[in-house]
Amino acid sequence: MRFAGQGWAVMTAEDLGRYDVIVVGAGVGGLCVAIEAAAVGARVLVAEKTERVGGMLHISSGEFSGAGTRRQAARGIEDDPERHWQEVMRLSHGRADPDLTWRTVRAQGETVDWLDGLGFDFHPETPGLVHGHEVYSVPRTYWGVNQGDSLLRVLERELARWTPEQVRVLTGTRVTGAVQDGAGRVAGITAVRDGTHEIAAHAATVVLATGGYDAEPGLRNRFLPPGCEDAMIACLDHATGDGLRLAEGLGAAVSGNGIFLPVMGLIPDPGRPGFAVDYREAFIELAPAYRTPHEIWVNRAGERFVPEDGTSPERRERALLEQPGLAMHIVWDEATAREAEPLIRNGAGGWTRERFLAEQESGRWIVTAPTPEELAVRLGVDPAGLAATLRRYNEAVRAGHDPDQGRTTLPMTIDSPPYYGITSTAASLLSRDGLQVTGDLAVVDRDGRPIPGLYAVGEVLGNDVFAGDNYVGGMSVTPAMTLGRALGRALAAEAS
Ligand SMILES: Cc1cc2nc3c(=O)[nH]c(=O)nc-3n(C[C@H](O)[C@H](O)[C@H](O)COP(=O)(O)OP(=O)(O)OC[C@H]3O[C@@H](n4cnc5c(N)ncnc54)[C@H](O)[C@@H]3O)c2cc1C
Missing domain, CATH: 3.90.700.10 (Succinate dehydrogenase/fumarate reductase flavoprotein, catalytic domain)
Structure with a gap:
């Protein structure tokens, strides 16, 4: 076994044993991987560095999109995934990844119906048209009464269906590196619990669902086009690009499209230079x-x-x-x-x-x-x-x-x-660049070959994959949920 990440280390950590799937990060993407993997019978470990699950959902508007849903049908709205995909490609000026975008969009309606079935508290005006970004041609955006919190409540309820033996969630656990076997396959993680306690855990597959890098200006500015360094930070502090750096250390390819489109209307926080006032306040x-x-x-x-x-x-x-x-x-x-x-x-x-x-x-x-x-x-x-x-x-x-x-x-x-x-x-709140993956979300190296055992989902992929050089309604949260769910099922099936 080798341990990669913060340098090569001799293992002195407490060994937490073996799982089918290890998920790094308990935001919307990671939670959906864990929930579906457990549903197919996998034993899952979720490592989350903060003290709570939910990631960016705590601040996100949580708007998601999907075509051909029951809610649309009930309102007489004609729509289908092909039309949704065409619009994502148009709004992204053809710069979204056509294959990955199709893989998510074709199933996003089903994600919306899944949430519906779980008792999600849809805002009564949904599906609706949202004017904060370029508007879709038909109402296919949904949000909860309590924005991102509404999504989190549903996902937490689903997570609670599983025993700790089925899904073990460790908060306060910062993943610092990957365990690799002799053949170079990623076979686990190393992490630090509660700031000091070193641990390791093993699994057939590791999923990076660590979100973006926008709260870490040094890393963010590596990806922003020149002259955009003054953009304020408008996301939560956990978005420090840990997964991206960890995978880069393993040879992963990272996109670098130089795309930046600001979010407007945020107010500089006089008490925290470089950061915006929390938009939930104003x-x-x-x-x-x-x-x-x-x-x-x-x-x-x-x-x-x-x-x-x-x-x-x-x-x-x-x-x-x-x-x-x-x-x-x-x-x-x-x-x-x-x-x-x-x-x-x-x-x-x-x-x-x-x-x-x-x-x-x-x-x-x-x-x-x-x-x-x-x-x-x-x-x-x-x-x-x-x-x-x-x-x-x-x-x-x-x-x-x-x-x-x-x-x-x-x-x-x-x-x-x-x-x-x-x-x-101008503010940045979501990362545009990220880890390059196959259609099955396997992280690829700089020669385009999958790094065995390593997968990624959510904002760690960079939002240009699903939105190109624009913002496209719901096209961060919904791919994280939809592809996360599919990935969880696939990895669990592989493990069984
Ligand atoms: C203000 C705001 C509004 C938004 N509104 C929308 C919207 O309406 N619709 C939309 O589609 N998108 C929206 N977005 C973007 C969207 O919310 C995010 O892209 C999405 O929630 C990211 O989900 P994720 O699971 O990939 O990452 P995150 O939610 O960021 O979760 C990543 C998790 O990984 C954990 N983590 C990170 N590093 C480590 C580590 N080393 N070890 C262990 N855990 C780690 C983090 O603590 C975090 O909990 C918005 C974003 C913001 C900031």
Whole structure:
């Protein structure tokens, strides 16, 4: 036996014995592998480095997609996996992996029905169209009443059906390396429990379901295109790319497509530079389908760079990428604040007008000033630029025509002091690159050969596999569930 990972080591660790399948990481992908492997009779060990299962589901919107579902049929929505696949390929500009995408999309409807059968608490508006990303042509996106938590509740219930002999879940257990047999086959893991206690466990197959790397800026910036290093981090701290690094140490091939499309509307956290305020607390609603824009958005030169009422999220995301520091500043005035719906929201509907007006005065995220020039200074924007832009915008409102950006929603001038502004920076919340795998999710080496015994599922594959250079509705959580379930069944069948 060899132990690879944090260097070659002589084994002094406690041996936890042998399993059919070891799953590294208890996010949505890992949980689905474990649940289905157990259902086919496999003995499973799940190693999770944090103190709780669920991974990114604790913060994720948890929107998932699938075609040809019972819920669609009940609402008279005609849809099928082929159509879904065509749309994923179109929205990803042909850059999603066609084979892996088909393998997941063809079964995503069944995943939705599976959740339905497990009593998932579907939001009553689902299946729906979601305007936070480019919209599908038919309602095929679903979400729970409690977003990602709704998914976690169902998966936890399923997990609880199995005894610890069938599925042993070790939280507080950080996997540090792989055990390899004499032939180089991955045959287990080494890990550290509770920070100090070294352990090892053995299995016919090891599945890396460790999620992404976005919370580790050094690793993330290796994959981001140059100039995007200012992007804020908007995911949970566990996403440090452990699985990717572990597999790379075993010779695994890693994609490197240089794709980045920011998430917009997140607020820099003054208490944690480089990180965004948790979007469950607050985000800026930019989608005109959900809120009529009354403000202008400017860059550091004080210039508008996109029509604020544009319906294409991708267009505004790409426009933000072109702005210095990936930053935008949203500007409004006293009259706008009283007229418009609150600019800040969260998924729980926790932002009333009163709360928003109080936030304006608190100075936490929103700055205020008596003149556009002084506001610009406080925002770090060119004062003359902002003042000139506001003059031109107000003329456009009066004329009912915006020659600069072609905006057609021009509700009111912005000229009643005090003025307000908030900065938002492009954010990254999901990893675009990751481990390269076969159609059966075996991790491949740099020569394209499967590394025996090693599999991967979920965000550790990189989201470009399922979304190319865009965001595509539900195409991270749903492939993690769908391919995770299929992988669990296949590995359990192999072991039996
Ligand atoms: C704010 C936000 C909103 C989102 N909304 C959506 C959405 O609506 N729809 C969608 O499809 N996607 C969405 N995503 C993305 C999606 O939630 C994630 O891609 C998905 O949940 C990842 O699942 P995973 O199982 O691959 O990884 P994770 O959920 O990240 O789980 C990985 C697990 O592995 C553990 N782990 C890591 N390293 C080790 C180690 N060395 N040893 C042991 N355990 C380890 C981690 O602690 C973690 O529990 C969103 C993401 C964010 C941040």
